Amino acid sequence: MGTHTQVKYPKAMAAILMLGTFIGLFGETALNMALSNIMEQYSISAPIAQWLTTGYLLVLAILVPISALLMKWFSTRQLVLGGLIISLLGAVLAALSINYPILLAGRIVQAIGTGLLIPVMLSVMLIIFPIQKRGVVMGIMGLVITLGPALGPTLSGIIISTLSWPYIFWFSAMFYVLLVVSATATIENVSEITKPKIDIPSILLSTIGFGGLIFALSTMAEEAFSSTKVLVPLFVGIIALILFGVRQMKMAQPMINLRVFKFPMFTLGTLTMFLGILIILSSGILLPMYLKGALLFSAAVAGLILLPGNAVNFIMSPIVGALFDKVGARRFGIIGFIIVVIGNLTFVMTLSSQTPGWQVVVAFMILFFGLTMVMMPAQTNAMNQLPRELYSDGSAAMNTLNQVAGAAGTAIAITLFTSGQNSYAMEYPDATQQEILAAGIKYAFYFTTGISVVGLIGSFFVKKPTEVQTNKKSQAAA
Incomplete structure (x- = not known):
């Protein structure tokens, strides 16, 4: 597996990278709560407003595969500072936007910065921490990857209700400034610059x-x-x-060494991450719409209803990380996906225009309890099978698919929601707008339930990378 690289401030480096990535991923979903306000302010339709989320994910999906190449051309320090400064410029541009095109441009610039930071974070974590500490580190990192998009609607709901939506970007900009200052003092170069030919x-x-x-x-x-x-x-x-x-x-x-997919546990772990992100971002766009549109809660209350689910994720991630070496990815995956299936089925069975808020709270907590047990173990198990020279390629491949999953989850959820609404409206022409909206959301949750069943089946095939490598050696010997 290779030894780790000694750096002066490993924890500070990890904290800067994780915080920078967290703000970027928070930005993925932060505007979901504000879409109705932005549509009103700039007189645009829902599909056009939707590009504020989709455009962000689109840029990440395009940029992340190129990151494997960038990591071989530029130093860790250049990429981290570059990513943070570009993100800062994007946040300021979006905060100052006087019309929709400028807001969209600001989002795209911020996404470029985030697209640089995400792969660097994963690669650097694997280089600066020894393998026995990886469970805990990846646990906290898994928290960043899931908590960023999940907390987006909650925090932005509170910001929108107390201030106004541009403050989402002002707060982000403030954190980026602090991170640029901290990064200048602590980030060291750990990646190997080979300057391969640009194809x-x-x-x-x-x-x-x-x-x-x-x-x-x-x-x-x-x-x-x-x-x-x-x-x-x-x-x-x-x-x-x-x-x-x-x-x-x-x-x-x-540009990306696709031979990483010859490692079966890497492939399976990446697929599990893909399915997990699909579920997180689907529910992340559906539930704010449901709480505001069908149950008629304010943005702040809707955000607070989603908070306990995020709290479960926050509490559970370090625990799962600490227990990873004892329990292993297989057991966590099976138990986790069973709980995710239960959470999705709870949504399917309870969602209506009359559902009490506490039922949404409980279902969302169940969903995230399971997802926290699935995500980090899958990612750590996947990366642990790769030799060190393939870390940046594995990181780029995994993160590219995560962004595709995010964009696909958002797009498929909205598509199913629209078609569910249309079929319900045709079947029940006298239904209220709230009933139609609730039916559309419920219909989309059939999709996330199906995905969680696929994940559960996949989790039965998980092995420890050491077991896989031992099996291969014994087969070769035979």
């Missing part, structure tokens, strides 16, 4: 591939699946990704 066709294929895929998924919320607006970018995206994959396998120095 322009790979960058273009990756950008067209992931961009086309997410654009198609996002457009499905407004257009029929059979429309050219959906099918053309979907088809172009899939072809570009296939060509990208073929090209990477043939190159001596690929």
Whole structure:
């Protein structure tokens, strides 16, 4: 597995990277609570406003695969400071926006900064901490990855109700300034700069591939699946990704080394993370809409209803991290996904326009109790199977798919929500707007239930990387 690199302030480095990533991921969903306010202020429709979230995820999905290359060209210090400064500029631009295009531009600039920070964080954590401390470190990091998008609606709900939505960006900007100052003093260079040849066709294929895929998924919320607006970018995206994959396998120095997927536990762990992020971001966009639109709670109350679920995540993540070496990814995965299935089924069975708020609180707590047991163990188990020289490639591959999962989860959730509303309105023409909205949300939760069942099946195949490698050696010997 290779030894770790000694640095002067490992904990300070970890804290700066995690906080920078947390603010960026918080930004993914922070505007979900404010979409109705922004639509009113700038006179735009829901599908156009939706691009404030989708555009952010789109940039992350395009930029994260390129990050593996950037980490071999620029020092850790350059990437971290660059990521934080770009994020700061994006937050200030969005806070000062006088119209929708400037707000969207600010979001995109902030996403570029976050896209630099996420892969660097994962790679650096694996380099500066020894393997016996990784469980705890990855536990806290898993908390950052899940808590950022999950806390977005809660914190922004309170900010919107007490101040106004631009303050979401002002608070982010304030934290970025503090992090830039801290990073200047503590971040050391730990990555190896090899300056591989930049392959322009790979960058273009990756950008067209992931961009086309997410654009198609996002457009499905407004257009029929059979429309050219959906099918053309979907088809172009899939072809570009296939060509990208073929090209990477043939190159001596690929942009992302797809050979990481030859490690079975890495592949399975990445799939588990993908499904977990799908569920987190689907529920992250559906529940604020349900609480505000169907149950008619204010943004602040809706945010507070989601708080206990986030608190469970906050309390459980370090515990799961500390117990990881004893319990293992397999047991955590199976128990966790069983609880996630129960949480989703609770939503499916209880959601209506009359549901008491406490039932939403309980279901959301159950959901996050299970997700916390799933996410970090899956990620740690996946990365532990890779040799050190593949960390940056594994990190880039995993994080790219996480961003695709986020964009796909958001897009599919909105699409199913819209189609669920339409079919309910046709079946019950006298239904109130609240009943129609609740029916649409409930319909979308059938999708997250199905995904959690797939995750549960996958968790039965998880092994410890050491077991996998021992099995391979014994097969080779035989």
